[in-house]
Amino acid sequence: MSENALGDFLRARRSGLRPEDVGMASYGVRRVAGLRREEVAVLAGVNADYYTRLEQGRERHPSAQVLDALGRALHLDADALAHAYRLAGTAPADRPAPRRDAVSPSLRQLMDGYPNTPAFVINGTLDILARNALADALYSPFDPADNLARMTFLDPAGRHFFVRWEWSAQAVVANLRQTAGLDPDNPRLRELVETLTDQSPEFAALWQAHTVRGKTREAKQLDHPDVGPLTLTYQAFDVRDAPGQQLVIYHAEPASPSAQALSLLAPLNATRRQPTRPQHP
Incomplete structure (x- = not known):
């Protein structure tokens, strides 16, 4: 060189x-x-x-x-x-990457190519920007399944769905704190934190702890009302052409009870979404 x-x-x-x-x-x-x-x-x-x-x-x-x-x-x-x-040999100046919440068609096609595992895209404020059919089925207990922080702290389904709720809550807040350091002027983050602080004392206390952590690969323990307990590992990938977006893919151990439960989710969700035919006398 x-x-x-x-x-x-x-x-x-x-x-x-x-x-x-x-x-x-x-x-x-x-x-x-x-x-x-x-x-x-x-x-x-x-x-x-x-x-x-x-x-x-x-x-x-x-x-x-x-x-x-x-x-x-x-x-x-x-x-x-x-x-x-x-x-x-110079450290780059701290600057937030430009935010983009639109998920590209090619990435959506990629997620749909994983029919046997949940896949979804989130941004720095944990908004769920897109998900495949199995992720849609996985998060069906939430209405709406729009933001992981809101789902954890404000949706009644969260306390049952996340088996280790306290751990999940800490992880969510630590993820948001990391975003606050990278993009402190993010208006969506400010709005979300204000809402959660006003409506959840648990969030307010955790937010004041200032714990910072990115996504890990620890196993998720979930309890779905339709198929029961699920133990899933996951990988999170940065989306190169959309700074701030992450593709998250969940995975169950092959031939495990969790894998069998996942295989039941998609058809159950599809049946639930079928329109009801009108009854004629």
Whole structure:
């Protein structure tokens, strides 16, 4: 690997941009492709000599603010900017990723491709954005099955459905606290916390404990009114093209009582959802 990796990266990205790409007028004879160093410095609002030292490797540790400015000037996407931070050995500035609650059609198709296991998508505030048929059946005791925190603390079904209710409640609050640190100005989080604090003393007490934790892989112990006890493990995957979304997939041990109970859920739920035919005399 080059000893001047950051400089090589900046030079390559500069050469890939034309003045018209960044809204600048082109002037004079250009001996090399792309923008001039002086033009990048102007776009980023940094000293031209300082930028030259960056490319030449005489300055190797720009601040996060300088890297952000260069990222805007060079039209770096999120992956390219993160790469520049790594090359510079600089910690990225804390910034919330843009929120997006729409679940892509391709992800919905992927979830539907798991007919034998519950799969659903949540955001940082634990809103359930999409779910497959078996997840729909799993959460059928809740009305509505819209947000895991609300379902845990405010829906009467939660106390029975989550066998280890106290543990589930602590986990939910710790997840929300993590979101509060990553995205403190999230209006949906503020609204949810206010509602839960007003309506649930248990939530209010746990929220004041300031416990922070992301999703773990500990087994879920559930009690479904239609099929009885369920012990499920799960995996949570970040959705790469939608920052803040997670795909959660539950899994039962093959040939276990929980697996047999899961296999009964989908047809039960489908039967329940069939419209009732009118009775004619």
